[in-house]
Amino acid sequence: MAKVNIKIEGVDYQVESGLTILEAAKACGYEIPSLCTFNHGECNQGSCRVCLVEVKGARGLVASCVYPVSEGMEISISAPKAVEARRRSVELMLSNHSKDCQQCEKNGKCELLYVAQVTGAQEGKYEGVQSEHYFDEIAPGLVRDTSKCILCGRCIERCKNAHGMGILGFENRGFKTFVSPAENRSFADSPCIQCGQCVNVCPTGALMEHSEIAKVDAALASGKHVVIQTAPAVRAAIGEEFGYPVGTAVTGKMIAAQRRLGFERVYDVNFGADVTIMEEGTELLGRLKNGGVLPMITSCSPGWINYAEYNYSDLIPHLSTCKSPHEMQGALIKSYWAETMGYKPEDVFVVSVMPCVAKKFEKEREQLKVNGIPDVDAVLTTRELARMIKRAGIIFNRLPDEEWDSDIMGAYSGAGVIFGVTGGVMEAALRTVYHVLTGEEYGKIEFTEVRGHDAGIREASIDIKGTTVNVAIASGMKSAKVLLDQIRAGESKYQFIEIMGCPGGCINGGGQPYVRPVFLPDEDDDILDTYKEKRAKALYSEDERQSVRQSHNNPDVKALYEKFLGEPNSHKAHELLHTSYAAREGFNEVK
Amino acid sequence: MGKLQADAVRTIKEICGRYKDERTPLMMILSDIQKEYGYIPLEVQEIVSEETGISVAEIYGVVTFYSFFSLTPKGKYVIGCCLGTACYVKGAQQVIDKFSEILHIKPGETTEDGMFTLDALRCIGACGIAPAVSISGTVYPKVTVDKVATIVEEYRAKEGAAS
Numbered sequence: 001m002a003k004v005n006i007k008i009e010g011v012d013y014q015v016e017s018g019l020t021i022l023e024a025a026k027a028c029g030y031e032i033p034s035l036c037t038f039n040h041g042e043c044n045q046g047s048c049r050v051c052l053v054e055v056k057g058a059r060g061l062v063a064s065c066v067y068p069v070s071e072g073m074e075i076s077i078s079a080p081k082a083v084e085a086r087r088r089s090v091e092l093m094l095s096n097h098s099k100d101c102q103q104c105e106k107n108g109k110c111e112l113l114y115v116a117q118v119t120g121a122q123e124g125k126y127e128g129v130q131s132e133h134y135f136d137e138i139a140p141g142l143v144r145d146t147s148k149c150i151l152c153g154r155c156i157e158r159c160k161n162a163h164g165m166g167i168l169g170f171e172n173r174g175f176k177t178f179v180s181p182a183e184n185r186s187f188a189d190s191p192c193i194q195c196g197q198c199v200n201v202c203p204t205g206a207l208m209e210h211s212e213i214a215k216v217d218a219a220l221a222s223g224k225h226v227v228i229q230t231a232p233a234v235r236a237a238i239g240e241e242f243g244y245p246v247g248t249a250v251t252g253k254m255i256a257a258q259r260r261l262g263f264e265r266v267y268d269v270n271f272g273a274d275v276t277i278m279e280e281g282t283e284l285l286g287r288l289k290n291g292g293v294l295p296m297i298t299s300c301s302p303g304w305i306n307y308a309e310y311n312y313s314d315l316i317p318h319l320s321t322c323k324s325p326h327e328m329q330g331a332l333i334k335s336y337w338a339e340t341m342g343y344k345p346e347d348v349f350v351v352s353v354m355p356c357v358a359k360k361f362e363k364e365r366e367q368l369k370v371n372g373i374p375d376v377d378a379v380l381t382t383r384e385l386a387r388m389i390k391r392a393g394i395i396f397n398r399l400p401d402e403e404w405d406s407d408i409m410g411a412y413s414g415a416g417v418i419f420g421v422t423g424g425v426m427e428a429a430l431r432t433v434y435h436v437l438t439g440e441e442y443g444k445i446e447f448t449e450v451r452g453h454d455a456g457i458r459e460a461s462i463d464i465k466g467t468t469v470n471v472a473i474a475s476g477m478k479s480a481k482v483l484l485d486q487i488r489a490g491e492s493k494y495q496f497i498e499i500m501g502c503p504g505g506c507i508n509g510g511g512q513p514y515v516r517p518v519f520l521p522d523e524d525d526d527i528l529d530t531y532k533e534k535r536a537k538a539l540y541s542e543d544e545r546q547s548v549r550q551s552h553n554n555p556d557v558k559a560l561y562e563k564f565l566g567e568p569n570s571h572k573a574h575e576l577l578h579t580s581y582a583a584r585e586g587f588n589e590v591k
Numbered sequence: 592m593g594k595l596q597a598d599a600v601r602t603i604k605e606i607c608g609r610y611k612d613e614r615t616p617l618m619m620i621l622s623d624i625q626k627e628y629g630y631i632p633l634e635v636q637e638i639v640s641e642e643t644g645i646s647v648a649e650i651y652g653v654v655t656f657y658s659f660f661s662l663t664p665k666g667k668y669v670i671g672c673c674l675g676t677a678c679y680v681k682g683a684q685q686v687i688d689k690f691s692e693i694l695h696i697k698p699g700e701t702t703e704d705g706m707f708t709l710d711a712l713r714c715i716g717a718c719g720i721a722p723a724v725s726i727s728g729t730v731y732p733k734v735t736v737d738k739v740a741t742i743v744e745e746y747r748a749k750e751g752a753a754s
Contacts, residue, residue, distance in 0.1 A: 156648075160646070165646060166645075166646025166647075166648050166649055167646070167648055168648055169646065169647075169648030169649045169651060169652040170652045170656075171651060171652055171655050172655045172656065173655070173656045180648075181648055182633060182636070182647045182648045182650075182651035183633055183651065190647075586637075587633060587637060587647070
């Protein structure tokens with residue numbers, strides 16, 4: 001790369017040409033306040049004016065996020081004019097912003113509040129007209145509060161980049177502009193898949209998950225038997241909320257914290273994941289043997305299921321009928337476990353901790369109720385669990401490492417752990433399918449060819465003693481669409497496809513801790529490029545550490561089938577563990 | 592969806608097809624639909640979205656950004672009062688207020704009989720004849736408050752004669 005010479009505050013530096021002033025300054029050790037720390041092409045409008053600096057010879061101050069460096073450029077970040085302009089930019093933004101920072105759940109992770117502190121902006125400096133605000137809390141997954149929106153457009157870009165969808169857009173113009181689904185509809189009345197990727201990039205509290213902490217509090221106070229179960233991807237990320245480096249698995253401490261919050265049982269959803277593999281693997285083998293609809297597509301991700309029901313309902317027969325792991329486990333907790341304990345199903349309350357906001361929607365599905373009782377009663381995101389732990393005064397890093405509860409359904413295999421990353425369900429299924437077809441264990445256990453940690457399509461041909469199974473993996477709807485269109489056109493060469501809603505899978509789910517460089521000062525500058533890989537590694541190492549690494553070898557799963565379900569895909573298994581799907585209208589009639 | 596008639600769907604698809612080689616076809620498509628039907632409701636935007644791959648939210652954003660596009664049907668006669676700087680200082684606000692008073696509608700609305708829509712326009716480039724009013728293509732120069740009633744009557748009479 002060519003280099004250029006620049007000066008910052010009169011000091012000489014050599015930086016790569018082609019960088020913006022903001023990037024060049026960062027390389028030289030300066031953090032210019034900005035609202036596009038998430039600058040992955042997801043905000044490049046230069047419209048917020050928070051990063052203004054003085055450039056000698058330039059007409060007026062320049063926005064450093066879009067202004068490229070050039071040879072001999074002399075930059076001043078601390079020029080009084082620039083300092084004052086940056087402060088004013090933020091003050092103007094604050095003048096039309098909701099003032100409930102105290103109770104805002106984004107507090108502590110709010111980038112607007114951060115730049116306000118850094119620039120010294122004062123609230124109420126400009127008393128002006130307030131634009132009209134809208135509040136949407138109809139959707140089970142997401143809440144939208146335009147009084148906190150700064151119109152940066154990151155959410156719009158993320159929806160397009162991750163999914164090729166664009167549910168959100170700017171409506172109206174000028175002072176009346178706001179961000180919303182078309183017609184200012186609720187997320188619930190538009191073809192939004194409620195994946196929460198927009199929440200992950202929102203710099204303020206304008207887009208948030210629909211909190212269910214109050215519901216869990218009420219259940220804990222009610223005297224019900226409250227059971228908590230946690231998805232694999234949560235352990236790989238929740239440590240970030242307590243200052244651990246990105247990619248640290250904090251499984252033992254997370255379990256200890258949950259126990260201290262007063263839950264009667266602390267289970268790992270991995271048990272449910274192992275059961276899912278037994279059911280889904282058997283379903284796949286059945287389809288292969290009996291000429292069933294192929295390729296079969298996984299059904300663990302509720303964001304993906306939403307997408308399928310809205311956009312590809314003609315392909316519903318391709319979806320596995322398996323419930324997602326936490327729904328399976330919820331159904332088993334309210335039947336198998338409750339029976340053993342002598343509890344009535346209605347006296348058991350199941351809380352799932354998920355890296356996901358679409359799961360909040362999923363648990364409300366009519367198809368996921370048995371005799372009118374939902375399999376799962378409340379879904380907390382990774383972030384919400386962290387909030388509950390902090391609220392309870394638990395000092396997370398001083399907790400001992402504890403083990404999951406294990407009575408009749410605690411044990412789990414390494415195959416369950418890797419469900420949390422794209423390709424994981426596929427690999428877990430292949431480990432078991434191989435065994436069922438050959439009666440032997442796959443020598444090296446791992447099917448590394450299906451592994452990854454990002455969006456995009458991966459494919460592999462697995463030779464199972466003469467039978468070739470062609471598989472493909474996609475995460476993010478943009479990638480999934482390619483595979484789905486192949487099926488529609490009758491050109492798909494696969495037998496089995498794994499699709500996850502979020503790019504990279506659950507490790508990058510819409511309910512995971514926010515990855516914001518300004519709040520992660522100990523991480524490298526490229527953390528936005530590396531966090532998915534780091535979280536994925538944490539899961540793969542936990543898999544490696546397990547003595548049992550195939551779902552069919554999980555002793556509790558074996559016992560479950562012997563004592564309760566009979567065999568995979570039995571009548572009872574179908575009643576409890578399988579579900580159905582239905583086409584849905586994207587922009588339905590709103591009354 | 593499903594409310595649109597088959598021939599309307601066909602026409603909209605045909606309009607989208609006209610600009611399939613354009614790099615940014617959206618404005619042209621919406622412009623043609625607006626001219627053809629007088630408005631661009633969500634059901635129509637969904638078809639445009641399917642045909643062009645542009646998201647419904649983005650199309651909706653464009654439709655609500657430009658005052659030329661409308662989400663609801665416009666009247667037979669669209670009265671556009673210029674409120675650009677020159678017209679404004681020459682009293683255009685009083686002119687549009689008078690139209691509002693006589694027609695019992697606010698700017699942006701349509702009369703119940705579907706006859707008139709009142710629009711506030713930004714500069715239409717006729718500053719020399721300010722304040723200017725444009726009614727379905729006919730421009731009225733130097734309109735004053737006391738001329739408003741006569742103009743409205745002119746159109747009502749035309750309609751009366753036709754029916």
